[in-house]
Amino acid sequence: MTCRTDSFPTATSKEQARVEEILLQHRPPNDQPKPHLQRPEHLNYLLRNLRQGFPERFISQDCSQTWLVYWTLHSFSLLGVALDPETKQRAIDTIMACQHPDGGFGGGPGQAPHVLPTYAAISALASVGRAGPGGGWDQIDRLKLYKFFLSLKQRDGSFLVAHHSEVDVRGTYCLLCVAALLNLITPELIKGTAEFIASLQTYEGGFASASQPYFSPDGSGEEEEEVLLKEPRPALGEAHGGYTFCALASWVMLHPLLPLLSSSGTSSEQQPTINTRNLVRWLVQMQGSEAELGGFRGRTNKLVDACYSWWVGGAFNLLRPLGVGTRSATSVPTTSPPTTTPPKGEGKEEEDAWTDDDESLFNRAGLQEYILYAAQHKAGGLRDKPPKIADSYHTLYSLAGLASAQHNVFQVDETKEKLRAAWKPKEGDDPALDEFHKTVFAEARAWTEEVGGSNYVNGKVDRVNATHPIFNLTITHVRLIMNHFYAQE
Amino acid sequence: MSSRTSSPDFPPLYAERPEWSDVVPIPQNDEDANPIAPIFYTPEYKDATDYFRGIVKTGEKSKRVLELTESIIRLNPAHYSAWQYRYQTLLSTSSSLSDELTLMDTYATEFLKTYQVWHHRRLLLTLLHQPPSSPSPSSPTPTTTTSPTHTPTTTPPLPLQAELTFITSALRTDAKNYHTWAYRQWVLSHFSRPELWSGEISFVESMLDEDVRNNSAWHHRFFVVFASGVREGDEDREEVRRRELAYTKEKIALAPNNGSAWNYLRGILTHTHTPFATQADFVLPYTLPYPSPSQTEPLDKDVDVKMTDEDKDTDKDEKNSSPENTVVDLENPRPEAGADLPSPLAIEFMADIYEERGGKEDVLSAVELWKSLRDEHDTIRKNYWEFRINDALHPSR
Ligand SMILES: [Zn+2]
Numbered sequence: 001m002t003c004r005t006d007s008f009p010t011a012t013s014k015e016q017a018r019v020e021e022i023l024l025q026h027r028p029p030n031d032q033p034k035p036h037l038q039r040p041e042h043l044n045y046l047l048r049n050l051r052q053g054f055p056e057r058f059i060s061q062d063c064s065q066t067w068l069v070y071w072t073l074h075s076f077s078l079l080g081v082a083l084d085p086e087t088k089q090r091a092i093d094t095i096m097a098c099q100h101p102d103g104g105f106g107g108g109p110g111q112a113p114h115v116l117p118t119y120a121a122i123s124a125l126a127s128v129g130r131a132g133p134g135g136g137w138d139q140i141d142r143l144k145l146y147k148f149f150l151s152l153k154q155r156d157g158s159f160l161v162a163h164h165s166e167v168d169v170r171g172t173y174c175l176l177c178v179a180a181l182l183n184l185i186t187p188e189l190i191k192g193t194a195e196f197i198a199s200l201q202t203y204e205g206g207f208a209s210a211s212q213p214y215f216s217p218d219g220s221g222e223e224e225e226e227v228l229l230k231e232p233r234p235a236l237g238e239a240h241g242g243y244t245f246c247a248l249a250s251w252v253m254l255h256p257l258l259p260l261l262s263s264s265g266t267s268s269e270q271q272p273t274i275n276t277r278n279l280v281r282w283l284v285q286m287q288g289s290e291a292e293l294g295g296f297r298g299r300t301n302k303l304v305d306a307c308y309s310w311w312v313g314g315a316f317n318l319l320r321p322l323g324v325g326t327r328s329a330t331s332v333p334t335t336s337p338p339t340t341t342p343p344k345g346e347g348k349e350e351e352d353a354w355t356d357d358d359e360s361l362f363n364r365a366g367l368q369e370y371i372l373y374a375a376q377h378k379a380g381g382l383r384d385k386p387p388k389i390a391d392s393y394h395t396l397y398s399l400a401g402l403a404s405a406q407h408n409v410f411q412v413d414e415t416k417e418k419l420r421a422a423w424k425p426k427e428g429d430d431p432a433l434d435e436f437h438k439t440v441f442a443e444a445r446a447w448t449e450e451v452g453g454s455n456y457v458n459g460k461v462d463r464v465n466a467t468h469p470i471f472n473l474t475i476t477h478v479r480l481i482m483n484h485f486y487a488q489e
Numbered sequence: 490m491s492s493r494t495s496s497p498d499f500p501p502l503y504a505e506r507p508e509w510s511d512v513v514p515i516p517q518n519d520e521d522a523n524p525i526a527p528i529f530y531t532p533e534y535k536d537a538t539d540y541f542r543g544i545v546k547t548g549e550k551s552k553r554v555l556e557l558t559e560s561i562i563r564l565n566p567a568h569y570s571a572w573q574y575r576y577q578t579l580l581s582t583s584s585s586l587s588d589e590l591t592l593m594d595t596y597a598t599e600f601l602k603t604y605q606v607w608h609h610r611r612l613l614l615t616l617l618h619q620p621p622s623s624p625s626p627s628s629p630t631p632t633t634t635t636s637p638t639h640t641p642t643t644t645p646p647l648p649l650q651a652e653l654t655f656i657t658s659a660l661r662t663d664a665k666n667y668h669t670w671a672y673r674q675w676v677l678s679h680f681s682r683p684e685l686w687s688g689e690i691s692f693v694e695s696m697l698d699e700d701v702r703n704n705s706a707w708h709h710r711f712f713v714v715f716a717s718g719v720r721e722g723d724e725d726r727e728e729v730r731r732r733e734l735a736y737t738k739e740k741i742a743l744a745p746n747n748g749s750a751w752n753y754l755r756g757i758l759t760h761t762h763t764p765f766a767t768q769a770d771f772v773l774p775y776t777l778p779y780p781s782p783s784q785t786e787p788l789d790k791d792v793d794v795k796m797t798d799e800d801k802d803t804d805k806d807e808k809n810s811s812p813e814n815t816v817v818d819l820e821n822p823r824p825e826a827g828a829d830l831p832s833p834l835a836i837e838f839m840a841d842i843y844e845e846r847g848g849k850e851d852v853l854s855a856v857e858l859w860k861s862l863r864d865e866h867d868t869i870r871k872n873y874w875e876f877r878i879n880d881a882l883h884p885s886r
Contacts, residue, residue: 004746007827011664012702013744053527059534059565068526087525094524109517110542112570164573166608203711203756209671212678212717234678234716237671238708278759284873285748294869300704300748302665361876363869 012301019303020291022386026374027293035372037402037462038380039079042395045380046072046079049392050087063107066098066120071396073127077474078399078464088128092136095121095129103144113148114162119174122181126473126481137484146184149175156213156228157192167210169200173246176253177471181478183485185440186433187261192228194254197247198272199233204300205275205282206239207247239282241298241311245318248279249470252321256443260436276322280361283319286312287362293374294366295385296401305384306375306394309401310472313367316360317469320410325361360408367405368457371398400467407466408453409475416446424488441486444470445479502536503557514539515546537561541571550574550581559592566600572609586613597659607668611675614652618680649685652676657692664696670705674712686720689713701740704749711753715760730761735819738771742822745775745832755838765842771821772842775828775835776858833867844881852881 005013028034049072054061061068069091076083083091097109098121104113105121122140129136152160152175154167161171172193179185199211211233215226237243251274258271288295288304295304296312319325375382375398381390382398419442425434449466456462468478483489503509516539518524530538537560544554558575561568579589590613593606600606656673663669677685690713696706714723714733723729734757740750758765824830836858843855856878863874 004829004832006744006746006825006829008701008744008825010700010702010744012700050526053529055529056531058528059530060567062528062530062534062538062565063567063569065526065528072526090523090525093522094526097518097522097524106570110515110545112573114569162569162573164576164612165569166604166611168604202708203715203760204708204752209667212675214718232716232718234674234712236674236678236712237667238705240667280873284870287869289867289869299665300707300752301702302704359872361873363872366869 015303016301019385023293023295023304023374024291026386027369028373034458035376036458037372037464038376038378041378041380042075042376042382042399043079043081043380045377045390045395046075048380050091063111063114064117064120065108066095066105066117066124067107068392069094070120070124070127071392073124074467074473075392075396075399077127077477078396078403078467080465083128089134091124091128092134095124096136096139099139099141100148103141103146103148112162114165115149115152115159115171115174115178116161118145119178122178123471123473126181126471126477129481131484137481140182142182142184145178145182146189149179149184149189153189154213155192155215156211156233157194157196158210158213159193169197169207169209169243169246169250172197173250176250180253180440180444181471181481181485183437183440183482185257185436187436190254190257191261194251194258195228195272197251197254198274200235200243200247201274201279202235202239203278204239205278205280206241206244206286206299208235208237208239209243210236212236238299241286241296241308244279244283245311245315248315248318252318253440253443253470255321256439257436260432260439274322276319276324280319280324283312283315284362287366288370290366293370294363294368295370295374296367303385304370306371306382306401307384307397309367309371309375310397310404313362313401314404314467314469314472316362317404317409319361325359364405364455365457368402368462371402371405372458372462399464400472402462403464403467404469406454406456406463408450409447409466409469410450411443411446412448413446415448416442419445422489426487437486441482441488445482447475447478449475499533500560502532503540503560504536508553509540512540512543512547512549515542517542531564534561534564537564538568541574545570545574550578552582552584554578555582555584562596562605566596566603566606569605572605576609576612586617589613590617594655597655598662601659601663601666601669604668607672611672614649614676615679618649649676649680649682653685653688653692660696664700664703665705667705670709674709677713678717683721686713686717687722697740701744702747702749704752707749707753711756715756726761730757730763733757734768738820739822741775742825745824745828745830745835748834751834751838765838765845768838769842770818772835772838774823775830775832776839777831779830831866833862836862836866840877855881 005017049068054068058068073083073091095105098105098107098111098117100106100111100113102113104115105118106112106114107117111117125136125140131137149159151163152171154160158167158169159171159175160166161168161174176185176190176193179189196211197207200207200209202208213233214229216229217226262271285300286296286298286308288297292304295306296308297304298308298311371382374386375384375394377383377390379390381392382395383390384394420438423438423441426437429437447468447470454460454463465474467473468475471478503512504514514536517535537557541557541561544557555575555578558571558578561571562575565571578584579586590610593610593613596606597610653673653676656669656676659669660666660673677689690710693706693710693713696703696709700706714729719726734754737750737754737757741747741754744750754768755765757763758768824832840855840858840862843851843858859874859878859881863871863878867874
């Protein structure tokens with residue numbers, strides 16, 4: 001099936017046809033061997049970036065230095081490569097130089113604190129940092145970071161990404177990830193945020209970057225106390241893959257906390273809801289046809305692009321907590337407990353052949369094909385689409401998308417219960433707050449890779465490590481850093 | 490690395506300017522630092538950012554800081570710290586915000602894809618038009634999310650209409666730019682003035698005439714018509730619904746595989762609590778292999794196909810002059826000749842209609858349609874269609 005132009009060509013359909021023509025040239029003929037993951041080339045590409053750095057034209061990325069480090073480090077992790085202690089230390093020092101004296105991290109040394117590079121910095125530290133002097137973890141100024149986060153909070157529950165900057169759900173996601181990893185989530189911080197997330201869902205089913213709040217005076221007192229209206233609260237911008245991932249991951253983090261918020265009296269309103277049915281429909285509609293090799297696009301009628309392998313492909317793992325998906329977590333007995341999930345070696349438990357009991361909602365084989373056939377650059381690294389060049393961003397999000405197309409990762413109820421049972425409360429913590437922290441911890445740590453649930457379109461030789469569906473870190477890295485900051489185990 | 494001395498056009502480095510000699514530049518990294526994944530900077534960029542770090546350290550906010558931040562932004566428009574500091578400096582020095590907005594006109598065209606450009610405009614506009622004029626009684630009260638204390642004193646604000654015109658011209662260059670659309674929606678909803686809203690429908694239609702597959706324009710239409718409250722002139726919601734359905738179906742007829750239009754159709758129906766089944770007559774012809782014959786179309790399919798190319802334009806002209814001659818059923822326009830049918834989106838819609846009706850027979854009809862999508866018309870989504878089949882047959886999940 002090729003582009004359906006309906007004999008009514010427009011700019012969109014012409015672009016689409018042009019790209020389909022290029023992509024079809026990348027589909028390997030049936031009688032020829034299928035391209036595999038070019039591990040050595042990708043590792044070389046990543047190493048070159050780490051050691052030699054980036055040429056002048058990357059000045060445009062000067063405010064994304066912590067991102068460049070995170071993208072590169074987590075790519076190594078997904079490819080199953082551990083770095084030597086010296087390189088790790090250099091990475092830690094590079095990140096820590098970006099911490100701002102007032103709290104939070106900037107995109108580079110001396111830059112203003114900003115939520116997005118803060119997420120990248122903390123994620124990079126989760127990958128290579130450690131406890132103790134010089135390890136990064138204990139040099140994070142958590143108190144100032146928390147105050148920085150609070151200073152960005154808006155009265156509609158959203159957050160600015162930095163002072164005098166925009167509201168954007170990427171910021172909400174990044175902030176919640178950091179706060180969850182570092183044990184900074186409080187009722188005060190997240191009050192109204194789930195309502196903000198819900199307001200981003202558009203009629204298409206996906207989520208937008210922001211919404212417009214309206215307030216009305218409640219008329220009860222002399223003070224100009226204004227009340228946030230439930231309606232209208234229009235989404236600004238259309239449904240988009242990147243924002244949808246951020247909104248959905250935020251929602252999955254916030255949802256289990258909502259009952260705790262209302263019982264502690266911080267939220268009297270009825271709980272916000274999202275339309276799961278429309279969301280699922282929108283997500284599956286983002287997958288391109290066979291003519292697009294099964295890659296994902298980020299918006300209706302836009303072109304496929306490898307980074308949406310993660311932003312949209314990776315979102316499917318987040319649907320189970322919303323009750324979508326036929327496989328129930330409790331009914332899968334072959335799951336290993338999280339504390340005994342080492343980075344997987346050459347285990348024999350998975351077969352090379354594609355298993356037919358694939359119950360995921362999207363076409364996992366198709367997505368793997370797009371990444372393997374079209375997104376890999378011959379010289380190493382991965383890219384949006386041919387004939388573009390590779391970059392760090394697309395390298396990570398292609399590999400992460402490949403991971404989510406290969407592995408099932410989901411929250412195991414049993415694990416959640418075990419973590420809760422083994423929970424050691426912090427001395428002097430208020431019981432309600434303790435319950436709150438325990439829930440954040442158990443929810444985040446219960447994500448487990450399903451043993452035997454992996455599928456490889458061209459054999460296990462292309463295997464990459466599983467990634468945490470919320471944080472996009474390895475499950476081991478999430479375990480280590482959270483255990484540290486929650487003082488567990 | 491470029492040798493800057495070879496180009497006479499470059500202004501001198503800040504390090505070479507006597508009027509900056511009182512500032513102590515601060516290099517990005519300590520001397521003994523050995524950062525990983527470093528970026529190799531041009532001398533201009535290194536110079537400007539070294540001086541910027543020096544300025545930030547002392548907290549100076551003066552006119553020359555505006556020059557410095559502009560230098561950095563021109564070299565790297567994503568430098569959010571420079572934007573942030575520039576904004577604070579504009580306020581501290583009581584600079585003309587209108588002049589700044591004019592400067593931004595060129596920036597926006599040059600750096601269309603950066604968040605900061607659009608957000609800076611938003612900050613400026615917020616201040617230039619503070620407090621917002623009182624909205625019409627039927628519209629909600631807009632409020633600002635920040636409350637800066639600056640009061641513009643010099644120039645009167647530009648009419649906001651000019652802002653929409655500016656955005657329109659930016660969208661002519663990049664018709665799907667996310668930030669530009671989101672910004673337009675902010676201008677409309679934040680100021681919420683009747684005269685701003687009134688031109689939006691015809692604006693959207695001009696964008697969709699340009700490219701009926703532009704999803705950003707469709708979303709904008711939904712934003713204007715349904716998501717932003719009810720405004721004067723649009724109180725008759727039944728009429729609005731009828732108008733939107735007619736418009737959308739006409740666009741679906743032009744290009745039946747256009748997902749944007751189908752999504753919009755779903756959006757109207759869901760928002761107005763209208764059953765999908767009301768559209769069954771409209772959808773049916775789109776689920777069939779080729780356009781079903783209507784009174785004005787030749788019955789012979791082959792002839793129809795042959796005539797398509799030559800007759801298409803004249804056909805359209807005729808339609809414009811006398812619609813009643815060519816369109817049989819105004820409520821339910823048929824697929825245009827040349828459409829690629831059946832449209833999987835129509836089949837999906839039809840299956841949703843059956844599922845919504847909910848009778849045993851209906852569900853089985855829906856299942857048949859999903860099977861045809863799974864096995865033939867939309868195979869990439871086979872797992873999803875399988876999921877829909879299971880969900881409908883065993884709704885106890
Ligand atoms: Zn991309």
